[in-house]
Structure formats: structure tokens, C-alpha cells
Amino acid sequence: MNLLVLTTRELLPAYRLAGTRALGCDDVAEAEEALRAVLDEGHQGVLAVHQPFLDDLDSGLRRELESLDSVLVAALPSGEASRGSEDRRERLRRMLREAIGYEMTFATEGDE
Numbered sequence: 846m847n848l849l850v851l852t853t854r855e856l857l858p859a860y861r862l863a864g865t866r867a868l869g870c871d872d873v874a875e876a877e878e879a880l881r882a883v884l885d886e887g888h889q890g891v892l893a894v895h896q897p898f899l900d901d902l903d904s905g906l907r908r909e910l911e912s913l914d915s916v917l918v919a920a921l922p923s924g925e926a927s928r929g930s931e932d933r934r935e936r937l938r939r940m941l942r943e944a945i946g947y948e949m950t951f952a953t954e955g956d957e
Contacts, residue, residue: 851879877906
């Protein structure tokens with residue numbers, strides 16, 4: 846399997862220390878440039894992208910990534926508290942909706 850990690854410059858040494866091919870970026874604009882370069886190289890395999898970068902990608906690039914058959918894009922959690930008011934349940938609901946194409950709801954404890 847061919848794995849490439851696109852992360853922050855702060856986390857880059859940790860991924861490299863683990864033996865993973867990784868690229869570090871300072872912001873989403875730099876991440877978009879790196880992603881385009883990786884796609885131009887013909888990367889095939891898993892492309893793990895720092896979640897905040899992935900969330901803020903240009904919509905055209907995001908659609909291009911989603912349409913690739915030879916690349917699986919996976920989000921790497923930032924490790925920080927979620928942005929805004931999105932709680933864990935909402936984040937999970939959004940991820941499931943994106944992954945399977947429809948929204949699931951969860952009953953809270955005690956609901957029948």
C-alpha cells in the first residue's frame with residue numbers, strides 16, 4: 846500500500862519518524878498546492894489529509910479527489926477540540942453522511 850500523509854509542519858517529524866512519507870504545510874493554500882502536485886505525480890493509494898485542511902479545500906479540488914478511483918482520501922483528526930458548536934455526535938453524523946450518502950440519526954440514552 847502506498848500511503849502519503851499531508852499534515853502540519855508541527856506534526857511532520859512524528860509521521861516521518863514513524864517511517865511514513867509525509868508532507869508538511871502551513872495553511873490550506875499550501876495544502877492545495879501540495880495536493881495538486883501529488884495528483885500530477887500520479888499518486889495511487891491512500892492520501893491521509895489533516896482534517897482542517899480537508900475541510901477548507903477548494904470545492905473543485907475536493908470534487909476531483911472524490912472522483913479518483915486510484916486514491917482513497919482519509920481525514921486525519923486534528924487532535925484539537927472541534928471548531929464551532931459541532932459536537933462529537935454532529936461530527937460523526939456528518940462523517941457518516943459523507944461516507945455512505947445519507948444521514949443517520951441516533952437515539953439518545955433512555956429514548957425508545
